[in-house]
Amino acid sequence: MRILVTNDDGIRAESLEAVVRWAKRWGEVEIIAPKYEQSGKSHSIELHKPFEVLSVEREDGIVAYSVDSSPADCVRFALLGLKKRYDLVISGINNGFNIGSDILYSGTVSAALEAVSLGARAIALSTEPGAYDEAMAQMDRVMEYINDRGLFELHSAYNINIPREQAGKIRITRQGGPFYSDDFLPTAEDPTLYMPTGKCIYEYRGDPTLDTDTVLHDKCISIMPLCFDRTEREIYKKLTDK
Secondary structure (H helix, E strand, O other): OEEEEEOOOOOOOHHHHHHHHHHOOOOEEEEEEEOOOOOOOOOOOOOOOOOOEEEOOOOOOOEEEEEOOOHHHHHHHHHHHOOOOOOEEEEEEEEOOOOHHHHHHOHHHHHHHHHHHOOOOEEEEEEOOOOHHHHHOOHHHHHHHHHHOOHHHHOOEEEEEEOOOOOOOEEEOEOOOOOEEEEEEEOOOOOOOEEEEEEEOOOOOOOOOEHHHHHHHOOOEEEEEOOOOOOOHHHHHHHHOO
C-alpha cells in the first residue's frame, strides 16, 4: 500500500511522527506537509504566486517534502505536481478535535477532501491536544473496523476523531453543532491589533449520532463520512418541486 501523510500542524510536528510510525507498518510512506503550521486555513490554495517546496532528509529514509503553503496545496502538489498516486492519504493526526461546525475551518479535513477530489481515498485524523500517541494506539482497531465493514467500498473520505479517554466503542456519526468560538481582544502592545481567543461553546444534546456528543461526552471514536456537496438538499427539493 502506498500512503501519503500530510497535516496542518507542520512537517516538524510530533503528531505527524506518530502517524508515520503507525503508517510504516501498513505500507510505503511518503510525507508532504506544510513548512509551517496551517491550522484554520480550511481549503485555501495558492493561485497568485509560487510557493517553496523543499526535500527534507530523514534518518528513516522516507521521502518527504515541506511545502510553504496550505494542507490542500500539499495534496495538490503531490498528486498534480509530482503526478503520484496513493492507495490512501492520511491527514493528521491533528493536535485538537475536528468535530461539529469547526470542520469548516479545518486544514486537516480539507487536505483529505482535496485528496478525494483528485481520486484518492483519504482519512482525516484528529485527537485532543497532546494525545496523539494514545490516539494512534487505537488506529489498528479503527482500520479493522473500516476494513471489516467495507467503508472504503462505500465512500472515499472519512473524518475520524479519537478521544484520549476510551469508552471502547466506535460509532459512525454525522456532523454536530458548534464546538469552539472566539472572542476578539485588542493586544496590549497595539490596540489596533486584535487576537482571537478561543472558547468552548459545546452543548450536550444527548444524541449519539453526532460527532460532538460521541467524542466529547461519550468518549467514543467517531468515524464520519465526508463530502464536498454544499447543496441544501431539502430546500433544493422544495424549490424544484414547485
